[in-house]
Amino acid sequence: MKTTRFARFLSVLLVVAVLFSAIGAISAQDRKVIVTGISMVGGDIPTIDPQLAETSASIEAINQMFVGLTAQDVTNNALAEGMATFEVTENADGGATYTFTVRQDVPWVRYNPETDAVEQLTDESGAVRMVTAADFYYGIMRGLDPRTASPYAYVPVGYINGASDFNGLVLEDGGDAAAYEQSLAELQAATAVRLVDDATIEIDAPANTLFTAYIYGLWVMRATPEWVIEEFGDLWVEAENIATYGPFALKEWAHDESMTLIKNPFWPGTAGVPQAKIDEVVFRFLDPQQQLAEYEAGNIDAIQIPLEEWDRIQADPVLSAEYVTGTNPCSYYIGFDNLEAPTDNVHLRRALSYAVDRETIVTNVTKRGETAARWFTRPDVNAAPTLELFPDLGISYDPTKAQEEFAIALTELGYSSASELQLSLSYNDSGNHGAVMQAIQQMWREVLGLEVTLDPRESATYFASLSEEAPAAYRSGWCQDYPDTNSYLYDVFFSQTTQNDTGFANEEFDQLVSQARLSQDNAERIELYARAEQILVVEEAAIIPIYWYALALMVKPNVERAPSVTGNEAYYLWDIR
């Protein structure tokens, strides 16, 4: 009896010892893994194809896996070295040629689940496939090709000679497909991107501006693996097919749940995009409320703060210490249909704008460190007017002026009272937009006696529907694509751009932003942009600027976040203490 009990005790002890040693073995190879929900939403990342990406979730993932010809120092927006070095030569016609010399030491890689390692990819002869200028040429052309239907092609199109003809060629219904292919090939050849050799690519720009180099680094112009895309088609972005080259490689994409990136040891590191310090990044696709719950449960390391829980987090000594803020380069505004009644009346638009108490909105509704906006472009963007330099620029809450303008508007529109004016305010029904719109609805009611109806719309199709037909008044927002005021004023409100849903067209504005676009002198540009802003938000009141966003993140104390000001997180700079 005694011996059996002793034997049983021994065996239990043995099992426990084995278990402990196993745990020891696991912790010995402790990997640095960061789980994050920043920029993610519930559902799935729409795509990680650089040429097809448009949401911040997609762009954030792509930035970790594909590096552009140029890169940005995410902590200060400065231009930094990416996959290439470049030289600019001025041309006789006022344009400029950018000559990029692409690094030759970066291989295409893929994660191999059998060996649990990132491996270099080889071609048929067994040689390692390196990223070359040809891969960039392919990526750029794939983005510009109208058949790819890249949602972001419109940005580089303005900065590559000949690209707009190529990108704009659409096959008419019932058109001759063969002739279409033929003219596409001709236009592609006429597009001023030249592949000189494996290391060199040249691009002709219509002008030498301060920000063209940033545009050439955008995700839509990154290198993509032609041979993988040819073989797998739309499925090339799946983990078992994809080829990448940046600081991280794709380890797993569990659709609708999470995406895991693993450090790419073959990425040599550049000044702008160094080697990753951590082993893995896991993106979890969760809505803000779920993110916070997971954060408090310790399952996720970095999240965005949901508005509803803000007060509690601020009052909690532990949670408030983990709160991180910073620049989030986006503007929140209400756009008007400037062409159709009743919002084609400038006095009505101005009245509505004067009647919005932005300070109250940022302190009592959105709460998380936003700044009441007086104009469209964020002041911390390059060449943007700042509140210090232009204390009286722009528009702000002024009920008296609002009522005066409203009275004029009613007379001009032929209404005897505010109740005859029918106006609806459309918005995408997600996040806090409903709360902000209801607050504005009440402000218009109180200041102007105007009763507007709210028109909440489905988020997924909202922005596409704006481009088709802009509602009379609609909520919108704009985040910079590259750190320059041109990305705000020219790209969105120049009369000819595709992003201009308002129909706003003003000759002086167009002339100002075109001049500022080409100028190399930032002091002069600030003056020009200040004048343009005054036209946009006061004289024409084409939009109502509401607020400039701020970051509201929570990051666990053992995680070192790189303070990005670009609105995208750079996980290759993050670390774990």
Added chain:
Amino acid sequence: MSAITHPPAKVASLKPPAGQSLWSESWQRLRRNRAALLGVVIIVINVLMALFAPVLAPLPYDQQVLQDNNAAPLWVTRLFPNMKPKEEGGYVTISDDYLLGADKLGRDLWSRIIWGARVSLTVAFIGPLVSILVGLIVGLIAGYFGGWLDNFLMRTVDIMYAFPTLLFIILLMTFFRTSFAQPEPGTFAYSLGQLDTASGGMLFIFIGIGLTSWMQMARLVRGQVLSQRNREYIEAAHAMGANTPRIMFNHILPNILGPLIVAETLTIPTYISFEAFLSFIGLGVNPPMPSWGSMISDGSRAISSYPNQALFPAIALFLVMFAFNFLGDGLRDALDPRMRGVD
């Protein structure tokens, strides 16, 4: 002396008096059912709340006091220990202006719950109304005439039934909301859209629920008619020369009404929950019009910081659904002919 003053009435009451109708007898049985009676009381209170919302609500349902966002009275913070007032190092703004607290835009929860009763109760009456109007007639015709007509109507019902009801309503709502978003003025779609806007988005909910609610009723009525059609009293009515509509409405209908009322009362909570669900997922009423479903939806996003914002509308919803369920249950017992003379 005392023996003589014994009330003789008591003896009489042991036996149901001759000539008492089924309905008054049922009412007496219902009155003895405490749970059902409680249900009736809750429903009556809610109906009054909905009718007199403008008078009863202390504040307008859409009046925002943005400074008081998420404010709560002291007793609510005592009820939920994690809702610590600011004065005690917590985060909750204390304000006794709001009986149950205020939402994230500083709107009074209690007033919004009172106004929200309108939406829920309107659905509770529109649902049965459509269902009885359409379902009853279809069921009567199918059951009474039989043959190819019966076959045709019932197969139609079968096909409609094949759609999962809730999914069907969601599809309908999405269709309405998108196709009536911006029609040309003057068209039928435009006037429908205007009506919907004027009703705060309720019109399309009614249409959606109405379109799906009548099938079950039609089946039930048809079954009941089939069981009555060959009874002797119908033959007698035929023999007396009564015409078809008279037989259908004056002879058959009164005899099958009991089960129909019970079935319909028990379905009302389903309609209420459909509306709440639609509003919860954002397909229901338009803001700032409150519905309990949309209030629970808004509140659920702040559930760990301000549980009162989801809990109170949820209690209101629970009470009304509970009330209709118990009333339906009580009616079933009360209207059952086999219960006659029992108790």
